[in-house]
Amino acid sequence: MKNYANKNIQAMQPYQPPIEGRRSFDGLLLDFNERTTPFGNVIVEAIKKFANNNKFQIYPEYGDITKDIAEYVNIKPENIMITNGSDQGIDLIFRTFTKKDEEVIIPSPSFAMFYQCSRVIDNKIIMPKYGSNDMSFPLDDVLNSITEKTKLVVICNPNNPTGTLISVADIEKICKKAKDAIVYVDEAYAEFSGVTAVPLLDKYPNLIITRTFSKAFGLVALRIGYVIARPELIKEMLKVRGPYDINMVSLCAAKTALQNLDNLDNYVDEVMEKSKPMLEKFLDDVDIRYYESGSNFILIKPKDSKKIYEKLIQNGIQTRLRKDESINGAVRITIGTIKQTKQLINTLKTLL
Numbered sequence: 448m449k450n451y452a453n454k455n456i457q458a459m460q461p462y463q464p465p466i467e468g469r470r471s472f473d474g475l476l477l478d479f480n481e482r483t484t485p486f487g488n489v490i491v492e493a494i495k496k497f498a499n500n501n502k503f504q505i506y507p508e509y510g511d512i513t514k515d516i517a518e519y520v521n522i523k524p525e526n527i528m529i530t531n532g533s534d535q536g537i538d539l540i541f542r543t544f545t546k547k548d549e550e551v552i553i554p555s556p557s558f559a560m561f562y563q564c565s566r567v568i569d570n571k572i573i574m575p576k577y578g579s580n581d582m583s584f585p586l587d588d589v590l591n592s593i594t595e596k597t598k599l600v601v602i603c604n605p606n607n608p609t610g611t612l613i614s615v616a617d618i619e620k621i622c623k624k625a626k627d628a629i630v631y632v633d634e635a636y637a638e639f640s641g642v643t644a645v646p647l648l649d650k651y652p653n654l655i656i657t658r659t660f661s662k663a664f665g666l667v668a669l670r671i672g673y674v675i676a677r678p679e680l681i682k683e684m685l686k687v688r689g690p691y692d693i694n695m696v697s698l699c700a701a702k703t704a705l706q707n708l709d710n711l712d713n714y715v716d717e718v719m720e721k722s723k724p725m726l727e728k729f730l731d732d733v734d735i736r737y738y739e740s741g742s743n744f745i746l747i748k749p750k751d752s753k754k755i756y757e758k759l760i761q762n763g764i765q766t767r768l769r770k771d772e773s774i775n776g777a778v779r780i781t782i783g784t785i786k787q788t789k790q791l792i793n794t795l796k797t798l799l
């Protein structure tokens with residue numbers, strides 16, 4: 448049959464993360480940087496109440512959700528646009544602000560959806576490499592790559608899969624140099640890192656940030672995220688987003704989560720202040736190399752990584768073996784609760 452797809456789409460592969468079978472996996476899922484425990488029963492109760500209202504036949508209304516999110520982010524409601532997961536935010540940014548053959552800068556390795564969305568548009572992608580020793584953000588290379596042709600610079604902070612952070616001061620340098628382009632900061636893991644470019648929005652009209660309820664809030668199956676930007680940019684992106692792209696069940700869950708921020712804080716505190724240092728100490732003790740992470744996941748480079756990855760699965764623990772060029776053979780591990788981290792450490796001990 449004739450292939451009717453655009454040439455650039457024909458040349459692409461679908462982004463197919465190894466997702467099948469995870470929901471029925473009877474072990475520890477440390478492979479997708481998710482929250483490893485449910486947010487709690489408040490979400491279930493709120494969804495039940497919403498469902499009992501039984502008005503699924505009426506189109507969604509979003510009410511004052513942007514106000515709730517704005518309060519949480521400490522910004523104005525006109526700076527917020529909700530999206531169907533932050534994946535949709537990424538897609539909207541590429542579709543609204545870039546065209547075929549235009550230059551975009553996406554440091555590598557980074558989150559697959561950046562490259563995917565960019566290839567759909569058929570941009571010219573420039574990929575400065577994260578530092579080979581410490582996986583630090585390639586600031587000089589990014590700054591040197593910015594020219595009058597640059598339309599978009601992507602900064603994943605903290606970066607998936609490396610976990611490494613770039614400082615807000617360095618993001619500001621990029622905003623200044625790329626003043627005629629969009630500077631896009633992905634903050635999917637901001638709750639864990641505590642680092643945010645939001646204060647730069649006052650000074651830089653070219654800055655866009657995406658966030659999500661998928662990670663620290665643990666609502667990934669419901670698909671809700673949001674964009675933070677100047678209202679002028681949101682106005683343009685709203686022309687591209689559909690009017691009903693976010694469903695009301697997700698909205699109800701997100702609203703409820705925002706009313707229960709203690710739950711979020713407790714989880715983030717457990718992961719970042721207790722589990723993460725415990726795991727890092729263990730890795731130091733057994734001399735397994737890892738990269739400095741600002742998030743709820745860590746990239747480790749054991750000598751026989753494939754074997755360790757496979758043995759972990761046999762022992763009921765899923766992690767993610769990375770094949771990206773510069774980190775080939777590294778294993779990315781989600782950091783969960785103290786109990787789960789102890790289980791991981793005990794299992795690793797028996798394997799080493």
Ligand SMILES: Cc1ncc(COP(=O)(O)O)c(C=O)c1O
Nearest residue numbers: 532533534558607635659661672
């Ligand atoms: C850096 C980064 N951005 C965005 C996403 C997408 O998240 P969402 O579930 O909000 O679409 C992910 C998911 O893994 C991610 O790692």
